Amino acid sequence: MSAATATAAPVPPPVGISNLPNQRYKIVNEEGGTFTVMLCGESGLGKTTFINTLFQTVLKRADGQQHRQEPIRKTVEIDITRALLEEKHFELRVNVIDTPGFGDNVNNNKAWQPLVDFIDDQHDSYMRQEQQPYRTKKFDLRVHAVLYFIRPTGHGLKPIDIETMKRLSTRANLIPVIAKADTLTVQELQQFKSRIRQVIEAQEIRIFTPPLDADSKEDAKSGSNPASAAVEHARQLIEAMPFAIVGSEKKFDNGQGTQVVARKYPWGLVEIENDSHCDFRKLRALLLRTYLLDLISTTQEMHYETYRRLRLEGHENTGEGNEDFTLPAIAPARKLSHNPRYKEEENALKKYFTDQVKAEEQRFRQWEQNIVNERIRLNGDLEEIQGKVKKLEEQVKSLQVKKSHLK
Template sequence: MLRRRNIGFSIMVAGPKGIGKSSFINTLFNREIVQVQKKSNENLDLNLYILEIDCEGVRKKVTVVDTPGFGTTLDDSGTQENILSYIRTQFNMFLAEETKVKRNRDFEDTRVHALLYFIKASPHGLKKTELAFLKKVNGLVNIIPVIGKADGMAVDEMESIRSRILDQMKTCNIEIFDILKDELINQSLNWVNLISKFPFSVICDDKIDGEENTVRGRKYRWGNVETDNQEHCEFSLLKEILMSSHMDALIETTVNDLYERYRTKVLSEILPKADLNNKVI
């Protein structure tokens, strides 16, 4: 195995056009990373943003993989394949380095640790094309479904949408990252009760000023919706999962489960079955 020195954290964000992916990225890091109103990058399948942030007193490199080309056309099968190829390529690059006789001690691990898939707040749930995409990436990355632009949804409506999405994914055997599975999670939060709000809904602010004490959200004639208010949406819980309580669990699951299964599959197709369990790599 390669020596795990300072492993960074990599997040991929995907979903239909206009669902609030760019606003989410900016709100998550409280800075303008993606220009929300800019349209010139929509023809690109992937954009990478590399940040260095403070994670509970530790400086950590975070890579955000944005997918502006996803959902911009009726047939985005090509974009889906490019996203799938990117995830696999990161695994292949790590495997290639891992199997070298002389390894690069400064090799950078770029495997994707979480895929946030944004879903429209609709009673119909996921479309067939979306389920097809999630089936393709299933088993290659930790999938975290997110309900975007949940403004104005009633509690009972949101519960129905959540149930519909989970039923669809279960029927299609799509594995969702289990926020209750790993013992590394922050036990100070009552995740057992919060699982009823999964997939989490988010409402993000289009205008980011970088101030820590600013009340973020959206203003309407009938009132204000606050991004960080758990009575309005679960943005703060999702941020806690990604940037604190479950970051290590997402990395560990990628390294020990998803990658190992991928590695075994690839090597079993290359090496004779008799040698697979005995060969030291």
């Protein structure tokens, strides 16, 4: 035994602070959690079907078909469904805010207002409850994630989509998704995704992206850090955005004797849980597994705090598109285009747009030429008819002269 070890002070017995994480775990486990998700997008895009697919039960009955027979709704409805999920004794209270009627009207000017008002109202209500003397049990319906369903047109985003997403993204964690992705081919889907990503960046819409820790990037490449898997997962999720979604409430045999949730077509099955068919699994992982806590904490620390600060500083939210209350972006939006592959896509898209514009101009010129030709033809016809009228008038005149002679 060396002298150094012989004289070393005896190690004190552990106080027990290392047990703190276990205590925290116990408290969290007993408290459970609350998660509020809002679904936005035009009627019939599969919002209700998606939520039923996500929770693997009929949480809400799809009434899309019934709606279409009703007269068009004048206002956006806010429809709240509550559910309790339990896994390994952990309870998650889920609130689903459905918004049927969005974008149904001919004039969709400010269609986003009820959605934005709902989010602001929840922040407002929470803030008021915090100011009360007894504030132990708070009613909390602050929205942790907004899923914005984009119609799978393959072309691009409509102005109403851009306007709505812009406003939602300053107030809550916005996650755009491509609805009914099974209606697009793989190639169409890739192009559509790139186009949407471009618009999101150009318009500076701040969508929720999983945190990519800058310090861990190098480790991720070498694969030496345990965090590297998480970073890689985040990167994969970011690359897949906006997620292509397919929803179904039915199960089918996949040909190998397994029942899978899918949509059935004459040519085969679109399997919901198959990563090569759609991004459903990625979105579910983001929402309910990997980034649930991130969604909840960014809502508290970023969106709610911004709202609270602005209100306490005296900004008024008078609704009706009051631009005074447009919330500023606190943190710069995480870039979607960190991947050099997108540069190629960007160039390809620019070329595509230029070609499209050229083709449209050509079509317009041709159309103009056709109109000119048509005018020339009609003028010719008119002259011919006028000539005939003149001849007939002369004939009438000569007949009248003859008639007067006969008298």
